[in-house]
Amino acid sequence: MASSDKVPVPCPAISGEGNEPMGDPTKTTTAVLDKGTAMLQSMKPIKQMSLNMCSFACYSHDPGRHIEVHMYGHRVNQDFLQCAVYDSNSSKAHLIGIEYIVSEKVFESLSPDEQKLWHSHDYEIQMALLVTPRVPELVAKPELKNLAKSYGKFWCTWQIDRGDRLPLGVPSLMVSPQDVDLGRIKPELVKKRDEELGISTESLKPSREGICGPEKKNLIADYWVRFRKGVALDVVETDMKRTAPFP
Amino acid sequence: MEKAVHLSTKAGPEVPGEPTKTGTSMVDSAAAAVQSFTPINQIHQHLCAFHFYAYDMTRQVEAHHFCGHINEDMRQCLIYDGPDANARLIGLEYIVTEKLFMTLPDEEKKLWHTHEWEVKGGFLFMPGVPELVQRQDLEKVAKTYGKTYHFWQVDLGHELPIGLPNIMAAVTRDGQLYPEMVKETEKKYGISIDKERESRAYMTGPEHGIHPLANGGGKGLKLEVREVDLKPVESVPRVFV
Numbered sequence: 001m002a003s004s005d006k007v008p009v010p011c012p013a014i015s016g017e018g019n020e021p022m023g024d025p026t027k028t029t030t031a032v033l034d035k036g037t038a039m040l041q042s043m044k045p046i047k048q049m050s051l052n053m054c055s056f057a058c059y060s061h062d063p064g065r066h067i068e069v070h071m072y073g074h075r076v077n078q079d080f081l082q083c084a085v086y087d088s089n090s091s092k093a094h095l096i097g098i099e100y101i102v103s104e105k106v107f108e109s110l111s112p113d114e115q116k117l118w119h120s121h122d123y124e125i126q127m128a129l130l131v132t133p134r135v136p137e138l139v140a141k142p143e144l145k146n147l148a149k150s151y152g153k154f155w156c157t158w159q160i161d162r163g164d165r166l167p168l169g170v171p172s173l174m175v176s177p178q179d180v181d182l183g184r185i186k187p188e189l190v191k192k193r194d195e196e197l198g199i200s201t202e203s204l205k206p207s208r209e210g211i212c213g214p215e216k217k218n219l220i221a222d223y224w225v226r227f228r229k230g231v232a233l234d235v236v237e238t239d240m241k242r243t244a245p246f247p
Numbered sequence: 248m249e250k251a252v253h254l255s256t257k258a259g260p261e262v263p264g265e266p267t268k269t270g271t272s273m274v275d276s277a278a279a280a281v282q283s284f285t286p287i288n289q290i291h292q293h294l295c296a297f298h299f300y301a302y303d304m305t306r307q308v309e310a311h312h313f314c315g316h317i318n319e320d321m322r323q324c325l326i327y328d329g330p331d332a333n334a335r336l337i338g339l340e341y342i343v344t345e346k347l348f349m350t351l352p353d354e355e356k357k358l359w360h361t362h363e364w365e366v367k368g369g370f371l372f373m374p375g376v377p378e379l380v381q382r383q384d385l386e387k388v389a390k391t392y393g394k395t396y397h398f399w400q401v402d403l404g405h406e407l408p409i410g411l412p413n414i415m416a417a418v419t420r421d422g423q424l425y426p427e428m429v430k431e432t433e434k435k436y437g438i439s440i441d442k443e444r445e446s447r448a449y450m451t452g453p454e455h456g457i458h459p460l461a462n463g464g465g466k467g468l469k470l471e472v473r474e475v476d477l478k479p480v481e482s483v484p485r486v487f488v
Contacts, residue, residue, distance in 0.1 A: 008354075021317050022321070033384055034291040041375045044331055045313065045329075045332065046313050072286065084287065089286065100399075106264060110407070110409065114409050133282060142271055143274040157339060157396055166347060232472070232473050232474075236470075239302075244422035244423045
């Protein structure tokens with residue numbers, strides 16, 4: 001069955017024409033109904049998102065594959081953020097996954113098996129690959145300093161970069177840019193991102209000097225760097241524990 | 248048959264950590280004021296429903312979906328464990344029309360579940376929206392298929408999102424959901440599922456009926472992890488002079 005590191009069998013979603021998601025444009029009646037009902041609902045959880053970050057991520061089972069990510073995060077407390085991850089910052093952005101970010105303190109409380117699934121953030125912040133659009137560096141600095149010492153866990157559920165026009169397959173574990181062969185982000189991707197946001201990653205680097213990583217760098221995080229092994233998920237059929245007949 | 252304790256409908260354990268420091272929260276306030284949140288601004292709808300684990304119907308969770316249309320045929324949703332500011336982001340769901348579902352390969356179809364009974368049974372609703380207005384959209388949702396992953400097992404009392412993702416399933420007939428969990432939700436939102444079921448009797452599911460491969464093809468589905476040897480770096484060919 002489906003695996004995160006295997007290409008799906010040919011189907012319109014991967015071999016069809018175009019690269020927009022499959023489907024007809026949203027009808028006006030739908031949009032009007034949506035907006036109308038939204039006014040009646042409180043939407044509190046999503047209103048908590050207060051931090052937008054743009055960076056890059058790599059597939060754990062193929063770290064040479066890099067993607068641009070746009071994260072919208074809610075800082076729950078000093079030690080934890082929960083972020084929705086999109087492939088762009090436009091109204092047509094695809095929701096491609098979720099990333100959780102924890103402080104060094106919380107990360108060290110996790111079991112080694114769990115730590116294998118997490119990645120560090122110091123390199124991407126020091127290299128200004130991770131940016132906080134529209135927020136001046138000086139203002140962002142306290143948060144960047146926090147994040148540089150943090151660890152993240154990112155599951156990607158839509159392999160847009162593969163050309164998938166629908167979210168196929170099972171989640172992929174993602175890893176962060178690293179200062180090793182496959183982990184250095186392709187310059188053309190950085191250039192494209194910089195042009196989109198009207199920034200220069202290169203000129204942001206000096207402001208990141210002095211930002212330090214974790215007090216004690218964990219040797220299990222970024223597992224692929226040291227052990228040259230990635231992580232893939234497979235879906236298996238099993239007996240469902242039931243309270244009633246299914247389906 | 249086992250009965251689970253429904254931690255999902257009670258206030259969960261606090262996420263471990265110190266309260267946000269002033270210096271940090273000032274950055275976040277500044278960010279919130281000047282940054283653009285366009286993708287999040289596309290989210291226009293809050294739907295409440297119940298999910299259970301695709302390999303374990305005894306583990307059931309109240310799931311709050313915050314959805315936006317990518318286009319007429321597809322929605323993408325963030326899933327939280329509650330409707331309040333302190334809700335935990337536990338997963339996501341993609342919702343597609345029958346038209347898109349039918350283009351999927353067979354192996355892919357198994358990962359998707361149907362919404363017909365969730366909607367017709369009255370279990371899926373939009374908090375705060377009058378029933379008559381809800382039905383205008385829900386009659387469309389009844390014909391769709393969804394693919395849901397949860398990343399945080401709040402029903403086990405986990406304080407943090409540890410472990411692997413889980414494929415989630417949706418209710419497909421009466422008798423699957425715990426009555427006390429459903430009653431609690433009815434009370435919280437002031438709704439009557441039985442009453443709403445009567446009003447939704449006119450709705451129909453997918454034109455071609457529920458696809459036999461959907462809902463795991465009737466089997467349980469679980470995700471397992473596997474280590475992968477990474478490709479060696481392509482080395483630059485050496486030139487000997």
